Amino acid sequence: MYGIVNRAIEELIIEKFGIDKWEQVKTKAGFDSEGFMTLKPYPDALTFKLVGAASEILNVPADTLLEAFGEYWILYTAEKGYGEMLNLAGDSFPSFLKNLNMLHGRVTNLMPELAPPQFECRNEKENSIELIYRSHRNGMIPMLYGLIKGLAKRFEKEVEITELESSVEENTTVIFLLTWS
């Protein structure tokens, strides 16, 4: 994944737990460079190692960290130069969800090797929608919970997330039912 993801993990850990803990996480994950270049692709394995190491050092389950990271990501990208892109992605929770592929498409202009997940929306009602998530990665589902909750907060909504179907094999496909108030 592009370095911006690892950088955001770094900033979240420093903000919540302090620099010493981050240094320990880096060491445990075997990452000995100074920092991450945001526009450089790194192996996915490094991101997973950072999360695994953080989970051990901070004594927090990896899924909890990933969910917190998903929520943080919405605020982080807004602050780090992607605010306009987020604004263009939609002015309501459901319209934003319908534009997620377009949003990642725009990001691809800056990060040509981006391998983002694919999203599809269906069965839209006044206060609910089904969101289909497809990824060639495994293990990102908790992050998605955080992303969806963070997005709902951006539109001052509270969202309930139910998994209608999920298949985690070589690729991951999950159908979520999102209901908001």
Ligand code: HEM
């Ligand atoms: C401007 C805002 C955003 C930027 C710059 C961005 C960028 C990225 C980047 C760099 C990755 C790592 C993938 C790679 O490097 O190949 C990623 C992954 C991901 N993005 Fe975004 N993203 C944004 C917003 C969102 C939003 C709003 C959602 C969903 C609500 C989302 C869902 C995901 C998920 C779930 C992944 C994990 C990878 C996977 O599941 O395969 N992103 N995104």
